Amino acid sequence: MNNRRRKKLSRRLVWAARLGGAGEVGALLRAGAPAQTWDAEGSTPLYAASVQGDADAVRLLLEAGALPDTESGDRTEGTPLCGAACWGHADAVRELLAYGADPRLREDGGSGHSPLEWARKGPYPETVRLLEEAGA
Incomplete structure (x- = not known):
């Protein structure tokens, strides 16, 4: 996949995650969008989905x-677990913990708070x- 297509898919993936579209997130991943990516502002799709509480995404x-x-971001948005915890999205928190998110990890940028x-x-x-x- 060329770099231009990769950037386009990355940008679309972050937007799909931000808008709460697990179906679109899945379609973009199947189309080759990298899961571990950032948009131009440095936002990750995982952080965006976590803040929205979209546990499926x-x-x-x-x-x-x-x-x-x-x-996520330029180290000002925080971790996906902090984003989900901040808004009380328990299902997203469950998913993140199940995949090894560290409940004791403080945000290095942003506020420095823990989940x-x-x-x-x-x-x-x-x-x-x-x-x-989970040991927080």
């Missing part, structure tokens, strides 16, 4: 090789419980 991306602890700290900022007792059970 999160699982598809992880199955296709997206790394669960990669920070548990993010979950505790909101009324997300199920997310807090999942993270605590």
Whole structure:
């Protein structure tokens, strides 16, 4: 695949993940979009899907090789687990933990918070419980 097509597929994959489209995410992965990729702003599709709480897209991306602890953006958006925990997306948190996301990993960029700290900022007792059970 040439570099231009790869960039186009990467950009489309991040947008599909951001808009909550597991079907489109799957189609783009099958078309050759790399799961471990970034758009021009540095956003990863896994982070975008995690923030949206799209557990199906999160699982598809992880199955296709997206790394669960990669920070998104120019190190200002954070990790996928922090993004999902921040909004209380328990199903996305479950998927990320199942694929090895580190519940103790603090964001190096952005706020420096851990997933548990993010979950505790909101009324997300199920997310807090999942993270605590995972060793956060």
